[in-house]
Amino acid sequence: MSIQKNKRIPLLQHWTKRYLMTLVVGLIVIGIISALWIRHTTIENRIDLTRFMAEQTASQVLNLSESRTDLEGSPEINPQIREETHVFVVDPTGRTISPFNRPEGLYIRSFPTSILEYEEDVQVVDLTNEGDNYYVVKAPIEEQGIIFGWVLVLQKEEFVTSVEQEYSQLIMMLLSMAVLGWGAIYFQSRRLVAPIKYVSNGVRKIKEGTxxxxxxxxxxxxxxxxxxxxxxxxxxxxxxxxxxxxxxxxxxxxxxxxxxxxxxxxxxxxxxxxxxxxxxxxxxxxxxxxxxxxxxxxxxxxxxxxxxxxxxxxPMNKERLLVVNELKEAVTQWRASHTSCEVKHDISAEVEDLEVNLDIVRFQQIITNLLNNGLQAMAGRDSSVIVVRVRAQGKNVRVDVCDEGIGIPATEQEFIFERFFRGEGKKYQTRGLGLGLALSRMLAEGLGGSLALTSSDDVGSVFTLILPIAPDKDDN
CATH class of the missing domain: 1.10.287.130 (Signal transduction histidine kinase, dimerisation/phosphotransfer (DHp) domain)
Structure with missing residues (x-):
């Protein structure tokens, strides 16, 4: 049983899936970074708030104490403190003098002096030897540089670091962004896929001949x-x-x-x-x-x-020849069998000595086809004059064959170089296969040049043959 290795899936499904995966990965990365930032910011904010509380309490104790050297007689202060927060006033040795908020089951008669001597005002310690860590924030009760005691604010570590509510909000926000992002991606992908699918169906119909x-x-x-x-x-x-x-x-x-x-x-x-x-x-x-x-x-x-x-x-048998001489020769041979038409030359002096790599037979065939085309266009007109104009154009020689015919309808001009194409006005007057101009263009390209219809209206048409000038012999 063979397994198809390159299974094709719809473009909408393919790109929506890829975009969604990219979006999910991006949101996960953003979520992790945001969670770490929220945790850090939340802890910092809570510690700052606790530090402020400790400093305010120390100031109140100092103001209410009757003696600066003895805090025993200081009245208890009962500020509005959350249940998770425990405030203790201790003397310089760490002995508890007054608990402002004495929680059930937690009373510490004396704190280690290491807590009071610690340089930082925030530390995490196990005060109960039961594995429960507490954040301890201290603030000195001092006046004029003399420390009379300390205010210690205790909060369980799990309370300080608890950010479940913030995480819930973050998760809700990320999920909302994921849903909105998926919706936006899906509808935008549909908008882009619709024209591509349209073109694909059109190509399939063209392949079927429709x-x-x-x-x-x-x-x-x-x-x-x-x-x-x-x-x-x-x-x-x-x-x-x-x-x-x-x-x-x-x-x-x-x-x-x-x-x-x-x-x-x-x-x-x-x-x-x-x-x-x-x-x-x-x-x-x-x-x-x-x-x-x-x-x-x-x-x-x-x-x-x-x-x-x-x-x-x-094959093209090219020779280095004077383009003006070969052009005159081709016109002379054509006029020998078309005496009813007059051909005038308009040749600038600058091209008299210019050489072009030509296949004589193919070049004459191009000129003959253009002259025949001009003669057919002038059928039924009083004058039959074709002007062959030769000019230098950059590194090329430009040959314009200008007739005084009826011109080519605008709707047919883009098709005249198509093989077997014959215009409506020509097919009933002149016999042929409609290969003259298509063949002439291919011959011109074989010579390294180009052939195009420059202009056409009711007073005549101009066909332009461009051929590259042969490089100087010294360059070879």
């Missing part, structure tokens, strides 16, 4: 970190739901895009095979088939290249 937004509102959360957790989860859930819907739609679109040329080729070849067309018309059908085959081949190659880049299977 992306619906949970009902917990982050506005009701006061803790900053918990608020950020719930808010981030809600945003993530919404984004995943949107992406999943987009991917489902785009998968259907990709399937359609691949199926369309295959269907066209199949229909054209069937017409040729069945002799439906002959002569020049048959030749045109063959040309159409070849054209559709090229489109299909291009889309399949894009898929293969993208998959290879996604797993870092395509």
């Amino acid at each position: 992306y619906q937004k949970m009902e917990l509102s982050s506005d009701s959360i006061k803790e900053e970190e918990v608020y950020e957790l719930v808010e981030s989860f809600n945003e993530m859930s919404s984004r995943l739901e949107q992406l999943e819907e987009t991917r489902t739609t785009l998968l259907a679109g990709v399937t359609h895009e691949l199926k369309t040329p295959v269907t066209s080729i199949s229909g054209l070849l069937q017409a040729l095979d069945q002799g439906v067309v002959e002569g020049e018309e048959a030749k045109s059908f063959i040309k159409f088939s070849l054209k559709e085959t090229e489109k299909l081949q291009t889309m399949v190659e894009d898929l293969l290249v993208f998959n290879s880049l996604a797993v870092d299977a395509i």
Whole structure:
């Protein structure tokens, strides 16, 4: 029979138990320290009170005595003294002259002179030889430095050190603090556990394929970190739901895009095979088939290249090259097959001699994709001008590809670099798989740079390619 070593327990139970244990240990430590302090303070206070009583009684005896040399004739004084307190007046030799409060069963005719000669005014002694210790507080009956006798105040040790009532109050206070502390910990833990449990349930639903937004509102959360957790989860859930819907739609679109040329080729070849067309018309059908085959081949190659880049299977053959020269070469090659579009250069003098570590084929592929994207955005517009602007930016070269197209809707801008994503206005006008920008970004990152959409509105879009400048040869 196997025993589960790492048994999982609910977070609320786990932390409440730990907090409660910490609270109990803390209260026990506080209780011990408080008990010792209460005991010490109580004994000190009682001794101070007894000392005051002894001094007051000595003063009264001195004032009422008819003779300073003989206290025999001094009248008895009966102050209001507790039953646990015994007051004796003794002469300098320790002989009892007058007990102010004579308890039943306790009468001491003579006290040891050691008690009177003891330096401290408080001592604990066994006066009855029965194991009962008494606190003895003494005060001299003196005038002008002459001691006529002593006032001795006796209290049983168990009475002086008895603090049961104070301990009871301390225990009640600690128990009350424990209950209140446990309640506070429990409800605070519940408050913290609720959003975590909410996120956990949400993650479980996402794992099961459900992306619906949970009902917990982050506005009701006061803790900053918990608020950020719930808010981030809600945003993530919404984004995943949107992406999943987009991917489902785009998968259907990709399937359609691949199926369309295959269907066209199949229909054209069937017409040729069945002799439906002959002569020049048959030749045109063959040309159409070849054209559709090229489109299909291009889309399949894009898929293969993208998959290879996604797993870092395509090596980058980088060379130290002048970025401006390679950029002009890429634009020239593109314009050879797109004569309807004008491309203008805006290159600052400071970048003419800057070198960048480039893979020529991949760099040209990025520029070609950006130019194709700009041309498609300007479809149907009177002017077709793309401006390629090159500037130095710190230790990088910045290449801006600016078109005069219709722009990208704000709701689509955060998804344009997602694989297979195609905007609503583009999917019905231009055939493709929606891999161009995603592939271009991956190629840019492979070159050590980045690609981003800088701006986009109804007068055009700007895509920015950042590439690091090659270090000086002397630094190598």
